[in-house]
Amino acid sequence: xxxxxxxxxxxxxxxxxxxxxxxxQDVDTALREVRLALLEADVxxxxxxxxxxxxxxxxxxxxxxxxxxxxxxxxxxxNEELIATLGEPRKLTLSGPPPHVIMLxxxxxxxxxxxxxxxxxxxRQSGQRPLLVAADTRRPAAITQLEVxxxxxxIAVHSEGDQLPPLRICANAVARARKSxxxxxxxxxxxxxxxxxxxxxxxxxxxxxVSPSDVLLVVDxxxxxxxxxVAQEFNRRVALTGLILTKVDGDARGGAxxxxxxxxxxxxxxxxxxxxxxxxxxxxxxxxxxxxxxMGDMLTLIERAEAAFDQEQAQKMEQKLRTATFDxxxxxxxxxxxxxxxxxxxxxxMLPGFASIKDQLPEEVTGKQMKRVEAIIxxxxxxERRNPRIIDSSRKRRVARGSGTTVSQVNQLLNQFRQMQRMxxxxxxxxxxGVLGRFGL
Amino acid sequence: MIFxxxxxxxxxxxxxRQSFFGRIAGxxxxxxxxxxxxxxxxxxxxxxxxxxNTTIELVDxxxxxxxxxxxxxxxxxxxxxxxxxxxxLQANGHAYLGGEGGPLSVVLIxxxxxxxxxxxxxxxxRxxxxxxxxxxxxxxxTFRAAAIDQLAVWADRLGVDLIxxxxxxxxxxxxxxxxxxxxxxxxxxxxxxxxxxxHTKHNLMQELGKIHKVAxxxxxxxxxxxxxxxxxxxxxxxxxxxxxxxxxxxxTGMFLxxxxxxxxxxxxxxxxxxLGLPILFVGTGERAEDIAEFDAEEFVxxxxx
Ligand SMILES: Nc1nc2c(ncn2[C@@H]2O[C@H](COP(=O)(O)OP(=O)(O)OP(=O)(O)O)[C@@H](O)[C@H]2O)c(=O)[nH]1
Ligand SMILES: Nc1nc2c(ncn2[C@@H]2O[C@H](COP(=O)(O)OP(=O)(O)OP(=O)(O)O)[C@@H](O)[C@H]2O)c(=O)[nH]1
Ligand SMILES: [Mg+2]
Ligand SMILES: [Mg+2]
Numbered sequence: 001x002x003x004x005x006x007x008x009x010x011x012x013x014x015x016x017x018x019x020x021x022x023x024x025q026d027v028d029t030a031l032r033e034v035r036l037a038l039l040e041a042d043v044x045x046x047x048x049x050x051x052x053x054x055x056x057x058x059x060x061x062x063x064x065x066x067x068x069x070x071x072x073x074x075x076x077x078x079n080e081e082l083i084a085t086l087g088e089p090r091k092l093t094l095s096g097p098p099p100h101v102i103m104l105x106x107x108x109x110x111x112x113x114x115x116x117x118x119x120x121x122x123x124r125q126s127g128q129r130p131l132l133v134a135a136d137t138r139r140p141a142a143i144t145q146l147e148v149x150x151x152x153x154x155i156a157v158h159s160e161g162d163q164l165p166p167l168r169i170c171a172n173a174v175a176r177a178r179k180s181x182x183x184x185x186x187x188x189x190x191x192x193x194x195x196x197x198x199x200x201x202x203x204x205x206x207x208x209x210v211s212p213s214d215v216l217l218v219v220d221x222x223x224x225x226x227x228x229x230v231a232q233e234f235n236r237r238v239a240l241t242g243l244i245l246t247k248v249d250g251d252a253r254g255g256a257x258x259x260x261x262x263x264x265x266x267x268x269x270x271x272x273x274x275x276x277x278x279x280x281x282x283x284x285x286x287x288x289x290x291x292x293x294x295m296g297d298m299l300t301l302i303e304r305a306e307a308a309f310d311q312e313q314a315q316k317m318e319q320k321l322r323t324a325t326f327d328x329x330x331x332x333x334x335x336x337x338x339x340x341x342x343x344x345x346x347x348x349x350m351l352p353g354f355a356s357i358k359d360q361l362p363e364e365v366t367g368k369q370m371k372r373v374e375a376i377i378x379x380x381x382x383x384e385r386r387n388p389r390i391i392d393s394s395r396k397r398r399v400a401r402g403s404g405t406t407v408s409q410v411n412q413l414l415n416q417f418r419q420m421q422r423m424x425x426x427x428x429x430x431x432x433x434g435v436l437g438r439f440g441l
Numbered sequence: 442m443i444f445x446x447x448x449x450x451x452x453x454x455x456x457x458r459q460s461f462f463g464r465i466a467g468x469x470x471x472x473x474x475x476x477x478x479x480x481x482x483x484x485x486x487x488x489x490x491x492x493x494n495t496t497i498e499l500v501d502x503x504x505x506x507x508x509x510x511x512x513x514x515x516x517x518x519x520x521x522x523x524x525x526x527x528x529x530l531q532a533n534g535h536a537y538l539g540g541e542g543g544p545l546s547v548v549l550i551x552x553x554x555x556x557x558x559x560x561x562x563x564x565x566x567r568x569x570x571x572x573x574x575x576x577x578x579x580x581x582x583t584f585r586a587a588a589i590d591q592l593a594v595w596a597d598r599l600g601v602d603l604i605x606x607x608x609x610x611x612x613x614x615x616x617x618x619x620x621x622x623x624x625x626x627x628x629x630x631x632x633x634x635x636x637x638x639x640h641t642k643h644n645l646m647q648e649l650g651k652i653h654k655v656a657x658x659x660x661x662x663x664x665x666x667x668x669x670x671x672x673x674x675x676x677x678x679x680x681x682x683x684x685x686x687x688x689x690x691x692x693t694g695m696f697l698x699x700x701x702x703x704x705x706x707x708x709x710x711x712x713x714x715x716l717g718l719p720i721l722f723v724g725t726g727e728r729a730e731d732i733a734e735f736d737a738e739e740f741v742x743x744x745x746x
Contacts, residue, residue, distance in 0.1 A: 039493040042676035045484060107674065108699065108727065109555030139727070140594035145587035152586070193702050220555065224490035224676025226704035247554060250639035252678035275554065275585070
């Protein structure tokens with residue numbers, strides 16, 4: 001069960017007297033919740049302290065805008081500060097004459113190899129000619145992993161087995177890139193602990209040898225309080241130019257990125273949002289900010305919807321909706337896809353504000369409702385599904401009997417469907433709000 | 442001897458001890474308990490990823506106890522805290538594969554992407570070999586690039602049989618074949634790798650449930666352990682991981698990997714407290730021998746030394 005920070009703050013402010021202007025006491029009570037939310041999001045303890053004191057300064061005595069509740073006012077200030085701390089989205093440097101060298105580094109299992117492939121794909125799409133370099137000679141099958149990814153994407157991989165030192169492999173790769181006109185060289189280095197001196201020295205040597213234009217730290221979004229120490233150490237040894245936050249497709253709040261940015265100043269560049277090689281997105285500060293505040297569940301929901309609905313089909317549906325050719329057959333199909341997003345209960349819990357109304361809903365009502373709708377549609381003939389208008393009262397009786405429902409329930413569905421058709425025609429995007437709106441939820 | 446558990450755990454904890462809990466120890470070594478003592482204690486626990494909620498509860502309980510028992514010395518308070526932490530980790534503990542079973546045990550390894558599953562399997566192989574047991578591996582990660590190759594390298598290095606299908610094959614079928622092969626080859630243990638998956642991916646969690654069922658159907662009582670591999674660097678998300686994996690496949694214990702870094706793995710306290718999941722092993726490096734059986738006393742003692 002998710003209770004968003006907004007809800008918590010609303011509860012806090014309900015108990016408080018101060019109106020119109022935020023008093024010191026009000027702010028401190030609210031900031032306790034903010035502090036807890038940030039810690040829950042894995043923002044580093046010290047960063048939280050600094051951050052909260054900055055927000056406090058701004059919030060005390062601030063005039064509450066007429067359109068906002070005190071809770072919303074605090075959230076607004078917190079959100080603005082978060083976005084400011086996270087910084088502007090940044091691009092790769094890719095400076096100097098080609099081949100530009102990009103080095104990926106980080107702790108074990110953070111996602112370097114996968115991200116190297118994702119970056120290579122992105123770069124090729126923007127007109128570059130990338131060369132992937134298998135510089136992890138230690139982990140079993142690390143080289144094969146990169147080779148397989150390269151093969152899948154049809155992107156060249158430079159590998160020389162696991163017998164040469166990574167330094168030599170990287171130098172050879174850059175020489176090859178120069179000769180064969182590759183414009184970008186992506187070094188997939190082995191995972192290492194920031195406190196492993198000899199392994200960190202290996203990175204330093206590579207940097208000295210091939211002078212990368214970008215040195216990227218790949219950080220798992222699930223990382224806890226230690227992220228700052230890790231990033232500081234990597235930054236000290238190899239002067240990071242950017243950060244990539246991976247596994248953002250889960251429900252980790254990703255406070256590590258905020259901490260790292262706040263402490264080292266290294267800009268966040270990309271976010272990994274899946275295991276597939278196209279799952280890499282530009283970093284968006286407002287999106288990460290709401291996620292850190294625990295209001296990102298809506299985003300998770302959207303992500304799940306996007307994962308469950310395949311693009312092509314979504315487009316087809318959208319087209320049908322626009323041209324009002326969307327029928328009950330399509331409706332049924334969409335319902336199957338919503339199911340893929342998980343149990344309805346769980347899906348609904350991700351909606352902001354749902355936590356507070358959930359207890360008022362009779363148990364399982366929503367799931368049952370969905371089953372009923374499904375049963376009704378399944379009892380219709382294909383002709384009826386395509387053209388619900390032909391369903392007259394005798395057909396309605398047959399459908400009700402076939403689905404174990406009543407005629408009035410069949411009517412209800414048909415009405416909802418008509419309403420929905422009208423609504424959907426108005427929706428330009430045909431994305432998520434519609435998906436749930438269709439169930440009258 | 443390759444497998445020296447106590448020393449290895451101590452070694453891996455030396456850094457931890459000096460950095461973080463070492464500071465608690467230093468802090469608690471001071472004479473009287475002051476308000477500052479409490480604040481610092483809270484800060485230190487939070488920085489160890491224990492989590493704000495668990496920390497507050499721990500500290501509140503400790504405050505009560507300190508008041509009730511009229512404790513004034515920080516040293517005494519340390520002993521009380523230690524006791525609480527150990528109790529939390531020991532609740533619901535059980536011996537690895539301690540249940541009554543037949544001649545063959547099945548161990549299913551699960552966890553989020555990159556937590557250390559495949560490497561931890563290599564370590565478990567080493568552990569079983571030390572006990573003179575014959576292990577067979579099931580390459581149940583048919584999804585990630587070269588995941589099968591990775592396990593195959595370990596199988597080769599450690600000299601154990603591996604049952605693998607093609608990339609993209611049904612992992613349930615792999616496990617089915619592996620159990621069958623283990624029975625006819627008279628192996629003692631089957632350890633099954635699975636693809637890393639984020640606990641929020643509903644369909645992938647369902648797939649895991651299916652794999653679990655395949656084992657149960659093929660061999661009554663299997664899997665005898667379902668181990669969640671948790672990266673010690675993980676923050677508060679670890680709790681959601683443990684909860685959701687637990688719902689999908691009835692996790693029986695944790696393998697806390699990557700404890701050789703500077704992260705403290707404090708989320709394990711919340712997992713143990715809320716879900717009653719014991720830590721069975723810890724991973725302290727990238728080699729097969731970098732494994733130690735979990736010992737709560739030793740672990741917490743190590744934190745305070
Ligand atoms: N869900 C999800 N999984 C990811 C993402 N990025 C990487 N992974 C997965 O995380 C796991 C580890 O990724 P790798 O690319 O092998 O990580 P690495 O940093 O190269 O690992 P080492 O080389 O062993 O240090 C794999 O299972 C990847 O599929 C992401 O953005 N989302
Ligand atoms: N330092 C350290 N590294 C570890 C430990 N356990 C695993 N690793 C490393 O962490 C990285 C990921 O380990 P894997 O075993 O591939 O993780 P996985 O969970 O199987 O990953 P996926 O199958 O991609 O989800 C590798 O580089 C391992 O060498 C450990 O205890 N300490
Ligand atoms: Mg790698
Ligand atoms: Mg694996």
